[in-house]
Amino acid sequence: MSFEEMWAELLPIGRDAAGGYHRFAWTPPELECRAWFLDEAARRDLEIERDANGNLYAWWLPADGSREDAVLTGSHLDSVPGGGAFDGPLGVVSAFAAIDLLRERGYVPARPIGVAAFAEEEGARFGVACLGSRLLAGAIAPERARGLRDGDGRSFAEVLVAHGMDPDRIGPDEGLLARIGCYVELHVEQGRALQQPVGVASSIVPHGRWRLDFTGEGNHAGTTLIRDRRDPMLPFAITVLAARQAADRNAALATIGKVAVTPNGVNAIPSRVTAWLDSRGPIDDAVRRTVEEIGRAARAAAGAHGVAVELAEESYTEVVSFDTGLRERLLKVLPDAPVLPTGAGHDAGILAARVPTAMLFVRNPTGVSHAPAEHAEPDDCLAGVEALAAVLDDLARG
Template structure:
């Protein structure tokens, strides 16, 4: 079965042949794009070859469904269904198509595919929306290329200063300005887009579950209550490069030892925190200079990811980890510089909108649990500006940001059904 199947029955008043997107087949179409043989999984980063192919797929698929597609100045893509009678600000949905290095097949793509599939179902059944529906593919949600998560949605909302983005560089030293310009975007025009944001009345994002809360409840779909506060910090440790064989141990200034202390401190400090704070601290990325197996490093850069229930708890956790790292640096004769790359305050999703979603989807699903998440999302950025809600599709093992991430075909289709019910309810006359 191809992702888009044609139903030759033309619905009365529709005027065009209806096409229905099968989400499982669509995900299979995307599977070859960005396969990372070195890491395993998928690597699709802002405007690289894999991301460009994902964007082409989004454009071609949306057009084949009869949707209008455009890009904005912040490298986000939008597909719109605006039939006659649909007026006013739109109901937004969607997610992202980029990934972490060596990530899973569903984190991001599931939400985009499900949105297209849900709209195609509504078109097929002859639904007449009172509002337009706009599907977003947000740029650089994971922040894997330039270190800033939710780049596209942050720029859209004015959460991120445009002048900060251009000088950012990727691991190859290429600046964001160069990448944007080569892809046809003007780095001078990126930034807050109030008119586009004002054209959204609300936003609903579907995502694969990150963690394992739905499986014990035997629920294929859940609703999000909120997102933990979280941020990323770059820690640069400077020592003295030297020869691994010729340099006495007591005369070394080795930043790798300090880095190892910082990594241990991240775990230890998170474990010492009050369990009610849901504290998490992780170092998942290191850069070592010069990186030779027979050389003492001269510099180590590491990235600390910290999360907790509230903003002040995150900052206290980071302060403790940094204090431990500075103590280790003094003992080794190294220097430390810490810079905050991003910070997202705690998010509480709109209660009224979440209640409306529950009323729309529970008749078909029965129990629909409400669960928090420790992962950041574009929906978390938009939540500060418009009513926002999230749906999660059950992830049986809870694994995410990994090629082992998954959801069953039945649960994927249940998620699309839930999103279809939600969008139908939010664009029906009885739900202004």
């Protein structure tokens, strides 16, 4: 099956009327994507593997059946709310298409080549990005992961059980990690810096997520005097503005894009406002200063309005510089490819702590990501497949 045919099969899954995607981990659309992955692996007679953390793998083994020193590629199939079509699936579809190209050319790998689909990369359901790869690499404690809850209050452990998995088995898989010689992830660029069809990543900037809980007193909107209110919405609003100002001062980024209001009634003063902060920056210190300043502003505003506030870190990743030797090898294969950093987190950034990793980017002419306007031209996608095939060809020769 060609790249175009695979892409056409995935395109409608989880798409809303506005063109955005809702493929949250272990919901029907994402499960349909998982089934598609397994079908594509079976169609190519690849060996299927599922780890205890919900990640999927399809292996093209060498003639001797060796499973060691594997070259792994792939990405993820889940999405943010209302996300774009390319973020994640492009890397998985391109991986299968690259294997097809190599086979058409009569290539026989000396090392295993694997295609991965990592679970809950976006963190849209359980709040922690790259959850599947974090568990695999030991970057999150299993007990913490089991207790993560989605918007409906269901724990990660409960969801795993509902899908036939054992939550007591999640966590680092040292045996699997030892078999991975390197990981190369192809991804649509999440910006507009790339002016050629394909580029090579240098690094991922520091980034993290924090949760803010403002707790006040619920009451009637029509009968409670202004002076008697303990309205958590007010310090929350002040904090949103403070986040923008703190980011500007520190040459960083700060975004509050997810909010939950209790009880969420038009004629009710909220009793609680929970908000999630995303902050990123060129260096660790810039991000840390930004979050500290936002925390101070939140506490001051909460105190002025008789509201309690808590700020908790949910995840944080320091700057990730991709493996220099692996990157240089990619550049020998793709000598004209520009090298650029990214402000977006990826499974490759998590796995970099355990195995050599690298990334390829495919040009995004709109510069938009995590939204329906995210795009890559068909010719650029095919150029990405050719580039990935060339890289796999080189790396899996032994």
